[in-house]
Structure formats: structure tokens, C-alpha cells
Amino acid sequence: MTSRSTPPPAHSGAPASSSPLRRLIARGRDEAHRVASPLELFFDLCFVVAIAQAGVQLVHAVAESHAGEGILNYAMVFFAIWWAWMNFSWFASAYDNDDVLYRVVTLVQIAGVLVLAAGISRAFEDHDFLAVWLGYAIMRLAMSAQWIRVALSSEGPERTMALRYATGVLLCQVGWLGLVVLPEDVRPWVFLVMAVLEVCVPLYAEKDYNTSWHPHHIAERYGLLTIIVLGETIAAATIAVKSAVDEHDALGELLPIAAGGLLVIFSAWWIYFAVPIHGHLRSSRQAFLWGYGHYLIFASAAAIGAGLEVAVEQAVGKAHISTLAASAAVTLPTALFLLTVWALHSRHFKxxxxxxxxxxxxxxxxxxxxxxxxWAVLAAGIVSGLAVAVGVALTARSAGGERETHGETAPVA
Structure with missing residues (x-):
């Protein structure tokens, strides 16, 4: 995205929360010591409830040999969760004033994701998207209300931008009704069209004026959700292993899956946080590609946990699929995670x-x-761990060469 007008630095920090209501004006992009607020952390944790529900339903679909349908439903539901989270995170990075109304509207968004989470099982099993649509609509209407507050607190290009956001968000909710009222065979196309329109709203809204999001803050927000999703993946896999051991006494069969799964998740964490990405988020175009691309990172990270659950169920005979299919449920999302992390930020530092x-x-x-x-899962874990080791070794070698070039002595590893 190109900016024809850049926002001025508004205020250097969040105003004191003692005032119950204040103007919703932009925060400064160069604000020092900007970190995630307790409300944002609470927001993330509640959103992971919906992600966990989507993962559970994906496990059931894949284990019952309905992988294609399950992946499609997972992609649709995960988009609603991710898009609402992403829109709020970038908005909060630019406009969080922490007054009473801002907090209340954010809590309404949290209520919306919980409604959405409650409807995920019916969306997967009965193709009934009413609760999912309602929860998503609650979140998006609250988001539109925040943009209207910005419009009332600003003028000129910033006001126009805020009104474009509010209008675009509201209009999209009408289109999403197609998932409720149109025939089932048309709904995937409705999803595709509406997803494209949704992601185009920021492009249209900010074509003349860019919001003053904070690079450090945005990088931290995405990193925190990555950690939470990976933690949920470990929790889901642990529960699956415990249940299998309790019911089938199959610890020997499950050890390779448990060990490989841990190696995969630990490696995923290491690889994601190996580089300081905030320095890359300086232009709106770079940030746009990076932020949107995280749909695949978050979705694949959560899917790794679902895949580990499928592998456990297949190992103890509860899943009606082949060993090859169960292995693919782990290896394919792992490969997608690695490729997407490389494409979005690792390659910029190699x-x-x-x-x-x-x-x-x-x-x-x-x-x-x-x-x-x-042995597929264990092998995937070993390969992922070796990738971390090789990456560390190559980075150390490169750093040592640079120090020698500048007349310094490289430390011995």
C-alpha cells in the first residue's frame, strides 16, 4: 500500500485510564516502550478458545476420512477468527486509548468470538453457519463502532479513512449472510468472494492515508499469538497422548509421536523467533504482505496440533485412516509453517x-x-531440529566471518 498522507505523531503514550471517555486519536508510531496491554493479552487468550475448537473439529473430520471437507471448513472458520483478530490488533496498535468505551467495545468483540466458538461444531457437522456468522457479525460490528469513533475524533484524510473502514466492514457483513441462507454447494464460493472483499477493505480504506501502527508493537502482538497457538498445540497433543495411554495402555507406540511432536513444536518456536522482524515492518506494503501472510502461519501452527491428535488416534486404532494419511496430517502443516515463515521474514535476514x-x-x-x-512424526521432528542446528551453525559462521573482516577475533564455538 502506498501512502499519500502520513499521520502525524499524536501522543507519545496511552493516556491515563482515569478518564472514562476521551477522543480516539492516533498514537505515535515512534512511541517508546510500546508493549501489549493486559486487555490485548486477554483478547488473544479468548480467541485461542475458538482456534482450539476449530482444531478439535478438524481432528474429527480427518480421523473419519473426511479430510477434504474438514480442511475446507477449517479454512473458512479460521479465516473468521484470524481476520477479526488481525483487524483489532492493527487498530489497537494505532488507536488504543484505553478509556472505558474502548474497553467495553473490545469486550464485546471477545463475546463475539466466544459465540463463534460455540457454533464451530455445528458448522463442521451440520454445515450450519448461523452461530459462526452471528459471532463474526458481533465482532465486526464492534470493530465498525471503533472506526466510527475515530471518524468522530478526526478530520481530513484520516476521517475519510475511518469512514471507509466502518462502511466496508458493515457492508461485508451483509454478504456473509450468504453462508446462512444460500444452498450448501454455493457457500464455498460465497466464502471465497467475501474473503477477497474483506481483505480489500484495508487496501481501499488506506489508499490515501495510513494508520500509525507501531512496528515493535505489531511484531510483539503477532509473536504472542504464535506462542499461544503453539502452546495450545502442545496442550492438545498432550491430552491426546494421555487419553490414549489411559484407554489403551499404548505408551510404547505413542513415544515416537510424542517425541517427534515436541521436536516439531520446539523447532517451530525457535525458527519463528530467530529474527527480529520489527525492523522489516517499515513500509505499509511490507507490513501488508507480512500481516496477511500470517493466516497460513497461524492456521498451520494450529493444524500441527490437530495432526498430532490424528496421529495418536490412528496409532491406537481410533482413526479410520491409513498411517500415511495420519503422518501427512502432521508433516504437511509443518512444511507449510516452515515455508511461510521463511517467505515472510526469515529470508530477509539470510x-x-x-x-x-x-x-x-x-x-x-x-x-x-x-x-x-x-516413524514419520519422529523423523519430521528430527529433521526440524536439525534445521535449527544447521541454521544456528551457519549464522554463527557468518557472524564470525564478519568479525574477522573487521579485524576482530571470532569466538570459538
């Missing part, structure tokens, strides 16, 4: 072809692990 190839080659090797039968 020097030389060797460093650039680590994650793409690792993703390919993880996919090949799918064909190793009962």
Missing part, C-alpha cells in the same frame, strides 16, 4: 544460498518423512 535454502529444504524433507510409516 546471507548466501546456504542460509536461504535451510528452511525450504527442511520443508521438503519433512514432506518426504510422510512415507516413513510409524
Amino acid at each position: 546471507i548466501g544460498i546456504a542460509q536461504q535454502l535451510v528452511l525450504p529444504v527442511t520443508a521438503l524433507l519433512v514432506i518426504l518423512c510422510t512415507f516413513l510409516g510409524d
Whole structure:
């Protein structure tokens, strides 16, 4: 996105919360010590409830040999969760004034995601999207109300931008009704069209004026949700293993899956946080691509947990699928996570072809692990762990070479 008008630095920090109501004006992009607020952390945790529900239903669909339908429903539901979270996060980065009305409207958004979470099982099992639509509408109407507050507190291009956001968000909710009233065979196309329109709203709204989001704050917000999703993945896999051991006494069969799953998740965390991405988020175009691309990062990270649950159920005979399909439920989202993280930010910090190839080659090797039968998950975990080790070694070697170039002595590893 290109900006024809850039917002001035408004105020250097969030105003004191003692005032119950104040103007919703932009925060400064260069504000020092900007971190996530307790309300934002609460917001993330409540959203993960919906992500967990989507993961549970994906497990059931894949385990019952309905992978195609399950993945489609998962993609649709996850988009609603992710898009509402993303819109709020960027808005809060620019306009969080922490007054009473801002807090109340944010809590309404949290209520909306809980309504959406309650309807996820019916969306998967009965193709009934009424509760999902209602929960999403609650979140988006609250978001529109926030933009109207911005419009009332601003003027000129910023006011126009805020009104475009509010109008675009409201109009999209009418289109999403198609998921409720139109025939089932048309709904995937409704989803595709409406998803494209939704992601175009920020492009249209900010074509003349960009919001003053904070790079450090945005990077932290995305990182925190990544941590929470990976934590939920570990929790889901742990519960699956415990249940299988309690019911089938199959600890020996599950150890490779448990060990491999932990290696995959630990490696995913290490790889994601290996580089300080906030320095890359300086232009709106870069931030736009990075922020939108996280749909695949979040969705694949959550799907890894679902895949581990499927692998556990298949190992103890509860899933009606082959070992190959169960292995793919882990390796494919893992490979997608690795490729997307590389494409969005790791590649910007890699020097030389060797460093650039680590994650793409690792993703390919993880996919090949799918064909190793009962040892597929463990092999994928080992490959992921080796990728971290190789990346660390190459980075240390590169740093040592730079120090020698500048006349310094590189430390011995």
C-alpha cells in the first residue's frame, strides 16, 4: 500500500485510564516502550478458545476420512477468527486509548468470538453457519463502532479513512449472510468472494492515508499469538497422548509421536523467533504482505496440533485412516509453517544460498518423512531440529566471518 498522507505523531503514550471517555486519536508510531496491554493479552487468550475448537473439529473430520471437507471448513472458520483478530490488533496498535468505551467495545468483540466458538461444531457437522456468522457479525460490528469513533475524533484524510473502514466492514457483513441462507454447494464460493472483499477493505480504506501502527508493537502482538497457538498445540497433543495411554495402555507406540511432536513444536518456536522482524515492518506494503501472510502461519501452527491428535488416534486404532494419511496430517502443516515463515521474514535476514535454502529444504524433507510409516512424526521432528542446528551453525559462521573482516577475533564455538 502506498501512502499519500502520513499521520502525524499524536501522543507519545496511552493516556491515563482515569478518564472514562476521551477522543480516539492516533498514537505515535515512534512511541517508546510500546508493549501489549493486559486487555490485548486477554483478547488473544479468548480467541485461542475458538482456534482450539476449530482444531478439535478438524481432528474429527480427518480421523473419519473426511479430510477434504474438514480442511475446507477449517479454512473458512479460521479465516473468521484470524481476520477479526488481525483487524483489532492493527487498530489497537494505532488507536488504543484505553478509556472505558474502548474497553467495553473490545469486550464485546471477545463475546463475539466466544459465540463463534460455540457454533464451530455445528458448522463442521451440520454445515450450519448461523452461530459462526452471528459471532463474526458481533465482532465486526464492534470493530465498525471503533472506526466510527475515530471518524468522530478526526478530520481530513484520516476521517475519510475511518469512514471507509466502518462502511466496508458493515457492508461485508451483509454478504456473509450468504453462508446462512444460500444452498450448501454455493457457500464455498460465497466464502471465497467475501474473503477477497474483506481483505480489500484495508487496501481501499488506506489508499490515501495510513494508520500509525507501531512496528515493535505489531511484531510483539503477532509473536504472542504464535506462542499461544503453539502452546495450545502442545496442550492438545498432550491430552491426546494421555487419553490414549489411559484407554489403551499404548505408551510404547505413542513415544515416537510424542517425541517427534515436541521436536516439531520446539523447532517451530525457535525458527519463528530467530529474527527480529520489527525492523522489516517499515513500509505499509511490507507490513501488508507480512500481516496477511500470517493466516497460513497461524492456521498451520494450529493444524500441527490437530495432526498430532490424528496421529495418536490412528496409532491406537481410533482413526479410520491409513498411517500415511495420519503422518501427512502432521508433516504437511509443518512444511507449510516452515515455508511461510521463511517467505515472510526469515529470508530477509539470510546471507548466501546456504542460509536461504535451510528452511525450504527442511520443508521438503519433512514432506518426504510422510512415507516413513510409524516413524514419520519422529523423523519430521528430527529433521526440524536439525534445521535449527544447521541454521544456528551457519549464522554463527557468518557472524564470525564478519568479525574477522573487521579485524576482530571470532569466538570459538
